[in-house]
Amino acid sequence: MSGLIHPSAVIDPSAELGAGVKVGPYVVVGADTKIGDNTYLESHCVIQANTEMGCNNHVHPHAVVGGEPQHSAFKGEKTFTRIGDNNIIRECVTIHRGTVQGEGETVIGSNCMFMAYSHIAHDCNVGNNVILANAVQLAGHVVVGRNVTISGLSAVQQFIHIGEYSFLGGASGYKLDVPPFMLAHGVRGMLFGPNLIGLRRNGFDADTCKGLKKAYKIIFRSGLTKEQSLAQVEEELPGIAPVERLVSFIRESRNGVTPDHKQRCANGA
Known part of the structure; x- marks a missing residue:
């Protein structure tokens, strides 16, 4: 020794x-x-x-x-x-x-x-x-969460949750929760859909990736309320474990969830 x-x-x-x-x-x-x-x-x-x-x-x-x-x-x-x-x-x-x-x-x-x-x-x-x-x-x-990558010069505010298998781009800031399996970027962090490249690299199959992509569109781009969109995802995409995890994460978030970049642009932010 x-x-x-x-x-x-x-x-x-x-x-x-x-x-x-x-x-x-x-x-x-x-x-x-x-x-x-x-x-x-x-x-x-x-x-x-x-x-x-x-x-x-x-x-x-x-x-x-x-x-x-x-x-x-x-x-x-x-x-x-x-x-x-x-x-x-x-x-x-x-x-x-x-x-x-x-x-x-x-x-x-x-x-x-x-x-x-x-x-x-x-x-x-x-x-x-x-x-x-x-x-x-x-x-x-x-x-x-596990298997997360956060790129350089990014900052995450107190008490925020970053979901598993997400990828956060560089020089970004996050004051809201980032759901699992997502790609996020921007000075004021925004979502850009599922982290498809990272998911494939980690062995997620094509059906799961398609399910997450469809779930994302329903939740973030359909214009439905949160509960309406989550209920629709549960009805249309049953039995896909990562989709179920995405829904539960959003439903349980206490901080609120990072928005889709098109939502923020539409609001003029």
């Missing part, structure tokens, strides 16, 4: 390091942390207190994982950051732990890539296979 830890690293005595963990120069590992097997902490990164990381993670220089939340009510309470396996955390990424006002923990899944300067704020919940490109900013309490 000692041969894998650079002598300049500062590791709290209470930290637990798994087998094969490699720690580079000037790394700081805080109190009550757990670092899973075969994780690599590159030079100058900081793993702060109460952080749990799974196996095979790779943290690049100057990243800060488990930092104190940027929340004016935070008074040093014991809260947590929990991270899965096989994640790539690039240079200068910041991930903050939870708050007692929220869930008490920030949770990140496995097989994610967080590119340079991206930020995950307190009490976020990020699913598996998520990509945050350079300088993506997630505010507090954001929920990101």
